[in-house]
Amino acid sequence: MSLLEVNDLTVRYGDSAVVDSVSFVVNRGESVGIVGESGSGKSQTALSILGLLPGNATVTGSIRFDGQELADKTDQQLDAIRAMSIGIVFQDPMQALNPYLRVGQQLRQILLQHELANGAEADEKVKKMLGRVGLPDPERQFHAFPHELSGGMRQRVMIASAIICEPDLLIADEPTTALDVTVQAQILDLLEELRDDTALLLITHDLGIVAGRCERLLVFDGGRLVESGATTSIFSSPENAHTEKLLAAALRTDRGEIRAAANGKTVLGVDNASVSYRDKSKERLVAVTDVSLSLREAETLAIVGESGSGKSSLVRGLLGLIPMRAGRVVYAGESLEGPVQFRSAAQRRDLQLIFQDPASALNPQMRVQTIVGEPLLVHEAAMSADARKESVASILNKVGLDESYLRRFPHQLSGGQAQRVAIARALILEPRILICDEAVAALDGSVREQVLELLNDVQRDTGLSIIFISHDLAVVRSVSHRVAVMYLGQLVEVAETASLFSRPRHPYTRALIDASPIPDPRVAPASAPLKGEVPSLLTPPTGCVFHPRCVFAQEDCSKKQPGLRRFGGSRVSCHRADELEL
Amino acid sequence: MLRYTLHRLLGAIPTLLLVIVLAFLMVHAAPGGPFDAERALPPEVAANIEAAYHLDEPLAKQLGRYVSGLLRGDLGPSFRYRDYTVAELIGTGFPLSLKIGLLAILLALMVGISSGTVAALRQGSMLDRIVMSFAMTGISIPVFVVAPVLVLLLAVKLQWLPAGWSGAPGAAKYILPVITLALPQIAYIARLTRASMIDVLGRDFIRTARAQGLGTKTIIRVHALKPAMLPVLSYMGPAIAAILTGSVVVEEVFGIPGLGQFFVRGALNRDYTLVLGIVIFYATLIIALNLIVDILYGVIDPRVRNE
Numbered sequence: 001m002s003l004l005e006v007n008d009l010t011v012r013y014g015d016s017a018v019v020d021s022v023s024f025v026v027n028r029g030e031s032v033g034i035v036g037e038s039g040s041g042k043s044q045t046a047l048s049i050l051g052l053l054p055g056n057a058t059v060t061g062s063i064r065f066d067g068q069e070l071a072d073k074t075d076q077q078l079d080a081i082r083a084m085s086i087g088i089v090f091q092d093p094m095q096a097l098n099p100y101l102r103v104g105q106q107l108r109q110i111l112l113q114h115e116l117a118n119g120a121e122a123d124e125k126v127k128k129m130l131g132r133v134g135l136p137d138p139e140r141q142f143h144a145f146p147h148e149l150s151g152g153m154r155q156r157v158m159i160a161s162a163i164i165c166e167p168d169l170l171i172a173d174e175p176t177t178a179l180d181v182t183v184q185a186q187i188l189d190l191l192e193e194l195r196d197d198t199a200l201l202l203i204t205h206d207l208g209i210v211a212g213r214c215e216r217l218l219v220f221d222g223g224r225l226v227e228s229g230a231t232t233s234i235f236s237s238p239e240n241a242h243t244e245k246l247l248a249a250a251l252r253t254d255r256g257e258i259r260a261a262a263n264g265k266t267v268l269g270v271d272n273a274s275v276s277y278r279d280k281s282k283e284r285l286v287a288v289t290d291v292s293l294s295l296r297e298a299e300t301l302a303i304v305g306e307s308g309s310g311k312s313s314l315v316r317g318l319l320g321l322i323p324m325r326a327g328r329v330v331y332a333g334e335s336l337e338g339p340v341q342f343r344s345a346a347q348r349r350d351l352q353l354i355f356q357d358p359a360s361a362l363n364p365q366m367r368v369q370t371i372v373g374e375p376l377l378v379h380e381a382a383m384s385a386d387a388r389k390e391s392v393a394s395i396l397n398k399v400g401l402d403e404s405y406l407r408r409f410p411h412q413l414s415g416g417q418a419q420r421v422a423i424a425r426a427l428i429l430e431p432r433i434l435i436c437d438e439a440v441a442a443l444d445g446s447v448r449e450q451v452l453e454l455l456n457d458v459q460r461d462t463g464l465s466i467i468f469i470s471h472d473l474a475v476v477r478s479v480s481h482r483v484a485v486m487y488l489g490q491l492v493e494v495a496e497t498a499s500l501f502s503r504p505r506h507p508y509t510r511a512l513i514d515a516s517p518i519p520d521p522r523v524a525p526a527s528a529p530l531k532g533e534v535p536s537l538l539t540p541p542t543g544c545v546f547h548p549r550c551v552f553a554q555e556d557c558s559k560k561q562p563g564l565r566r567f568g569g570s571r572v573s574c575h576r577a578d579e580l581e582l
Numbered sequence: 583m584l585r586y587t588l589h590r591l592l593g594a595i596p597t598l599l600l601v602i603v604l605a606f607l608m609v610h611a612a613p614g615g616p617f618d619a620e621r622a623l624p625p626e627v628a629a630n631i632e633a634a635y636h637l638d639e640p641l642a643k644q645l646g647r648y649v650s651g652l653l654r655g656d657l658g659p660s661f662r663y664r665d666y667t668v669a670e671l672i673g674t675g676f677p678l679s680l681k682i683g684l685l686a687i688l689l690a691l692m693v694g695i696s697s698g699t700v701a702a703l704r705q706g707s708m709l710d711r712i713v714m715s716f717a718m719t720g721i722s723i724p725v726f727v728v729a730p731v732l733v734l735l736l737a738v739k740l741q742w743l744p745a746g747w748s749g750a751p752g753a754a755k756y757i758l759p760v761i762t763l764a765l766p767q768i769a770y771i772a773r774l775t776r777a778s779m780i781d782v783l784g785r786d787f788i789r790t791a792r793a794q795g796l797g798t799k800t801i802i803r804v805h806a807l808k809p810a811m812l813p814v815l816s817y818m819g820p821a822i823a824a825i826l827t828g829s830v831v832v833e834e835v836f837g838i839p840g841l842g843q844f845f846v847r848g849a850l851n852r853d854y855t856l857v858l859g860i861v862i863f864y865a866t867l868i869i870a871l872n873l874i875v876d877i878l879y880g881v882i883d884p885r886v887r888n889e
Binding site: 050052075076078079080081082083084087088090092095096097098099100101105109110113114145147158161 | 785786787789790791792793794795796797798800804805808809882883884
């Protein structure tokens, strides 16, 4: 008998089935991955196992766990199974943990509820668990509120809550999607290490995560289970067309085409830029320190780094959206004024921006036609309404949306369509430079591919220069000519894409590459290459900012700032760049 | 926290000053004066009295005199209750008003929060609809209608409860005034609780708690109640203000010798200092209570503490 047997499971909201006749099993101790794009029904399936779907969902079919039928149990009856036999880790620990309760209290409540421990004994158990999931100083974290912990630490607390009752099955629903890659690697390692003989059902959109970590895979598409089998055989010989499509869209950091360096003339230069903020307690927080970069015509320059590395602050500073504390921006031979409102109309139209989340970047009360045409009202005030409409239609056409989209509202668009609209709005003024801030991070693999291709086409046709901010190294590898790596507000390495990936010179670059999961079961996942997390900008480390996390750090590294040095075509900020073989 | 409190206290000074000046001007702008009677006083006598109370001076000078008295903590003498200062009258009336007001707030919180929570848990059910229609009715009908209707029904017709205050025995006389005062607040708090409870129950961390098998009772008690109470807490400032103003009507209807009655009499009699004194007293009270509410907010929500 299998641990979990799901038979003919269907989940409906009204008339539409979001999970449609799905059947699968999970054996004791086995690790099974569920992969699929957004809306494929993978999370709905997971939630239905624990009876956690909202009240308006109707569930039919059978869910047998350890011989018991769960599908017809009441909420109260399921409470005995929850946490005790099946634990679950959710995606975003900021939302999934109660912000009003101390961490220790939230965990202790689980033990009290299931009568596993009481009083001081429960506190002890919780602290031990916090230690096991790798929280430093469990005594102190026991009394911390979730917002006082970093994202990675919060997810460790979430994992602690899922395994504290030692369940037989652990469900992890996109457990690392909200985290940085280096932290993602740590969390995946932790799951692997702690689960022992607990079965794991790992739900993700990222084939790289399941490739090295799950024995079997279930591929979901549009609510249906379209393929299942051993991970290795699915990757080597997929039988379903959708699986093939998913595999084809999965980018990897170790192979695939790389774009040759762009040789155009320089269009934009950033000299010694620094950006700082004042936080709530009025302390100065330096987000970007002394960064110099240049961008060539028809070049895509990627900026990569973990959250808090200053990549978004840098581009906001150069766009004039936030003040720069020092440094200057030179565009087309002219120095750009600081605040954007002091720049000339021509300068403003030449630099455009696209954001990560298209749904919140488009005004929900405006039709696509108005959204895309709005920049023309400012920059081409003399244009007639008909001419404007025509140029909106033609730019939409270019991004692959026909005229039927003109009258739609943003909520009537899919994620990919909405991002195309955002791109159309940015491109309608024919800018010279486009800044993409995590512009494809929220998109599914196949849609991402289309959007990247679109940007590529525009670049080829118009010579557009692109600054591409991303945390995803596989994407960066496929789109960029050059890459700038940032850490804690500083530039640590700038190199052409080919040499950056084949011979990274900064230990941090190496760690980022290693932390990116490779969608190939034949490549063993590297265990987390970096310990710890990005330190606070309020108290940056002395010397080389990376030294506390660097495995190659020597005594000197904590005392002296390395500064950028040239190595061939690259610039690297590391004391040991010339001796390390990374 | 201390800095924040001090900051807020300083910020209250201009508000209070504005209240004083506006109230002073409005009281003096009202037609008639404290010593107008049905039969006019002889002009010499009137002039003497006015001089004694400085009413013959220019308005600006009177205001200055009044404010300088306030700074010394002196609310002045009552114009109509001879031999009493305003402070003494407030001291006489306020304890009773406070007692009735506190009872009303407690009743409103208990009934409002529990019925709102029940309605939220059974969203869309018959029970939910009944609670919400009661709440809507409670909000729509003003105190001066509710009070006489309750008296007519429960005191005059059914004779369960005493209709008035003086002579009525023990605790029974509190029941009708407290209910009358609490009713609209019960209604409002129930609606607030229901809406915020529904919002909180839809958050991800409640799903996490369900996934941990905590069960509805524990989830409400441990996870949901605290965040769901934040809007109710913010409403406490306005609620207390509403109860204070409501008590003016209720005390008049039930004949309760509280501060509200002094207020009404004071206004009818053009007892300038008494009306002003009570207005300033209430304003200070409301500002102080709102400050306490804000501080409590930080106690419940750890994220706003260090802002």
